Amino acid sequence: KQEVTQIPAALSVPEGENLVLNCSFTDSAIYNLQWFRQDPGKGLTSLLLIQSSQREQTSGRLNASLDKSSGRSTLYIAASQPGDSATYLCAVASGYSTLTFGKGTMLLVSP
Amino acid sequence: SQTIHQWPATLVQPVGSPLSLECTVEGTSNPNLYWYRQAAGRGLQLLFYSVGIGQISSEVPQNLSASRPQDRQFILSSKKLLLSDSGFYLCAWSPGQGTNTQYFGPGTRLTVL
Secondary structure (H helix, E strand, O other): OOOEEEEOOEEEEEOOOOEEEEEEEOOOOOOEEEEEEEOOOOOEEEEEEEEOOOOEEEEOOEEEEEEOOOOEEEEEEOOOOHHHOEEEEEEEEEEOOEEEEOOOEEEEEEO | OOEEEEEOOEEEEOOOOOEEEEEEEEOOOOOEEEEEEEOOOOOEEEEEEEEEOOEEEEOOOOOEEEEEEEOOEEEEEEOOOOHHHOEEEEEEEEOOOOOOOOEEOOOEEEEEO
C-alpha cells in the first residue's frame, strides 16, 4: 500500500526566503507526482505535475523535482511571499485513477 | 473551460440523519469523478471514484455510498450519519486515468452533532 509522508508538518519563514518542502513515498511504481495548494476552508489547486519519466517541473517561482528511485520529491519556492501562505499537499498516482495524499505542510510566510 | 461545483458549501446534521452531497462538472464529457474526505489532522482519503455512469469503485468500507446518475453528476449519500462522518468533503474530476491531474471542487464542510 502506497504511503506518502511530508516533512515538515509546518513551516514559518519571513518574506523573501527560499524554502524547500519535502515529500517521500514508499512505492516507486508511480504514474506521476503532483503538488497541490490548499487555502483554509477551500478546495485544492494543482501547482505542478511531474510524470514518472520526468525529473522536474517549473512554474514561475515554483520548482518541483522527482527522484522516483529513492521515493522523494521536493517543492522549491523562491523568494517567498505572504500570499504563498497555505497548506501544500503532495500526491502520488500509483493506482488506477487514484491519488494517495500526504498530510501536507502548512506554510506561513510573514511580512 | 471546465468548472466543478459542489453543494451545499456547509452542512450541520444530527447523528442518524441522512446525507446527500452533490457534485457536478461542466465543460467536459465522460470525466473520471472522485469523492475525498479530509478529516482534522488527517490527509485526504479517497472514498469513491467513477469512470462512467453507474460505475462506482469504493476505496474504504463505511456507511457512505456514491452514485453517478448522469455523466457529469456525482452524489455522495448516507442513510444514517455517524459522528465520525464529520469532515471536509471534496469532489474532483480528471480527463483520464493515471497520468492526468485531478481538478478539485470547493468542498463541503460537514459537521455531525
